[in-house]
Amino acid sequence: MAHVLITGGAGFLGSHTCVALLQAGHRLVVLDNFSNSGPEALRRVAALAGLGVGSVDQWPQAGDWRLRLVRGDIRQREDVEAAFRAGEGAIDAVIHFAGLKAVAESVRDPLAYWDVNVGGSRCLLAVMGRLGCRTLVFSSSATLYGFPDSLPIAETAPVRPINPYGNTKAAVEQLLADTAASASGWRIACLRYFNPVGAHPSGRIGEDPSGVPNNLFPFLSQVAVGRRPALQVYGGDWPTVDGTGVRDFIHVMDLAEGHTAALDLLWSEPPQRLTLNLGSGRGHSVLEVVRAFERASGLAVPYVIAERRAGDVASSVADPALAAARMGWHTRRDLDAMCRDGWAWQRANPKGYAP
Numbered sequence: 001m002a003h004v005l006i007t008g009g010a011g012f013l014g015s016h017t018c019v020a021l022l023q024a025g026h027r028l029v030v031l032d033n034f035s036n037s038g039p040e041a042l043r044r045v046a047a048l049a050g051l052g053v054g055s056v057d058q059w060p061q062a063g064d065w066r067l068r069l070v071r072g073d074i075r076q077r078e079d080v081e082a083a084f085r086a087g088e089g090a091i092d093a094v095i096h097f098a099g100l101k102a103v104a105e106s107v108r109d110p111l112a113y114w115d116v117n118v119g120g121s122r123c124l125l126a127v128m129g130r131l132g133c134r135t136l137v138f139s140s141s142a143t144l145y146g147f148p149d150s151l152p153i154a155e156t157a158p159v160r161p162i163n164p165y166g167n168t169k170a171a172v173e174q175l176l177a178d179t180a181a182s183a184s185g186w187r188i189a190c191l192r193y194f195n196p197v198g199a200h201p202s203g204r205i206g207e208d209p210s211g212v213p214n215n216l217f218p219f220l221s222q223v224a225v226g227r228r229p230a231l232q233v234y235g236g237d238w239p240t241v242d243g244t245g246v247r248d249f250i251h252v253m254d255l256a257e258g259h260t261a262a263l264d265l266l267w268s269e270p271p272q273r274l275t276l277n278l279g280s281g282r283g284h285s286v287l288e289v290v291r292a293f294e295r296a297s298g299l300a301v302p303y304v305i306a307e308r309r310a311g312d313v314a315s316s317v318a319d320p321a322l323a324a325a326r327m328g329w330h331t332r333r334d335l336d337a338m339c340r341d342g343w344a345w346q347r348a349n350p351k352g353y354a355p
């Protein structure tokens with residue numbers, strides 16, 4: 001059993017990864033300021049893992065030491081130190097999800113993105129270095145690849161982000177490279193996610209965006225559940241199989257398992273810095289996803305073809321061979337499973353975690 005600090009653990013990807021890590025037997029401390037989530041997700045994580053509800057009370061009140069919550073900000077040194085204290089000085093690794101992730105918002109407010117994503121990572125690394133915790137898994141993104149020269153995209157493809165969000169992810173990857181080179185003992189995995197979607201198969205936890213969703217899947221499921229009139233499909237004239245954009249969708253539980261695999265690899269080998277794609281290697285067009293979602297839900301999903309969005313690419317598909325070779329990890333759940341589980345979550349929780 002290891003002690004793992006999860007920043008942003010109440011968010012979409014963090015909450016599902018908490019379930020996978022608890023099932024793998026680890027003890028977790030979640031550090032989250034709830035700027036884009038709430039404690040209800042963690043209560044449900046605890047229930048799914050068979051823990052007492054009291055286990056997600058805010059530390060130091062919590063008695064159960066499988067899942068502790070520290071409400072705090074990754075940019076505040078005292079908050080990060082409090083999270084390490086909640087781990088009783090025995091944090092073996094950090095998984096760093098906390099950050100801002102909306103591309104359009106990053107264009108409007110780049111300072112916020114550099115502050116939280118880069119400044120927050122800098123603060124976290126400083127505390128880790130000082131307290132002697134040198135194992136880190138970082139949430140990076142396929143957005144780093146910008147307009148790719150060829151498909152599928154391997155980790156060796158040029159890093160050419162095209163928006164402030166992507167610039168901050170590239171900056172943190174560079175910061176991690178510089179940090180790893182500055183002292184021995186760092187074990188770092190940058191995981192470049194493609195398009196994580198779906199939900200835990202229980203339908204108890206899932207993606208709960210605030211406001212109008214930026215991403216296809218939550219928009220689609222909100223249309224299906226009647227919260228929005230029609231799906232906007234951005235571009236019907238891309239050079240793809242049916243004219244709509246093609247993406248590499250990955251079930252959120254496959255992504256969660258990618259994190260347990262990354263930790264196992266980092267712990268089993270000498271210190272190193274790794275960069276790995278987490279994707280399926282298969283692309284699906286927006287209209288293929290709509291049809292799969294209709295099959296899963298039994299509902300018709302109205303859509304309209306709108307103008308292309310600036311900064312979108314026609315196709316983005318991962319080459320996942322390196323993750324398979326290094327971690328023995330590959331996706332196990334297909335598009336139908338993503339739609340089935342995503343729909344189970346949305347149908348049971350039409351307003352997300354709101355009562």
Ligand SMILES: NC(=O)c1ccc[n+]([C@@H]2O[C@H](COP(=O)([O-])OP(=O)(O)OC[C@H]3O[C@@H](n4cnc5c(N)ncnc54)[C@H](O)[C@@H]3O)[C@@H](O)[C@H]2O)c1
Binds near residue numbers: 010075097099
């Ligand atoms: N979801 C995706 O499609 C996707 C794709 C590629 C990369 N990523 C990256 O993965 C990570 C997690 O994404 P997600 O979809 O779960 O997002 P999310 O917004 O659901 O989760 C992020 C969590 O971090 C918390 N947080 C934000 N700022 C914080 C701060 N300053 N201090 C403490 N906590 C803070 C939020 O409250 C939230 O719980 C992000 O870094 C994101 O950039 C996500």
